Amino acid sequence: MLLAHFAKRVGETLLLHRYSGSADGPTAAFIGTYYALICGIILHFQSAVPVALYASVPWTLPLGAALFAVGETGNLAHHALLARLRRDPAATTRYTLPRGGLFHAVVAPHYFFELVAWLGIAAVACQLNALLVFCSMSAYLAGRAVATSKWYTENLSEAEVARLPKHHIVPGVF
Secondary structure, eight states: OHHHHHHHHHHHHHHTOOOSSOOOHHHHHHHHHHHHHHHHHHHHHHTTSOHHHHHHSTTHHHHHHHHHHHHHHHHHHHHHHHHHHHHSGGGGTSOOOOOSTTTTTBSOHHHHHHHHHHHHHHHHHTSHHHHHHHHHHHHHHHHHHHHHHHHHHHHSOHHHHHTSOSBSSSTTTO
């Protein structure tokens, strides 16, 4: 699952995303190192999870796999909607709110679906470290979603701000 997640991320970066800015080298290196450490920790401690645990809670594997599949698919679909905005030459001079998918319900549905995927990884891993990674990703992406909402309110027209969803990342909740 970790390999699939990061392979999808690399594919999106190379083939789908259209960035308006750039990240500096140290920031990109920190993010890459952080993700590599997370994967290393999860994989290292996975060997300590007793196989008998999966027999005692057999629902964790199918539930985790389903959450992962839904999360990755939803994340990719919403990234495609965001990339479509940048294909429009007018979007390079004026930003508009994304439409489609769950963008009507939350500001950052791509973050929501990424969290669903990380929750799936945690369910399959059946270890505290993976659950803590999910919690840290939740805090990180919630903060980014709030910052995105704030950016929208400061940079979009009044009409666009009026259309801004009331929730940042979790539909109907936050």
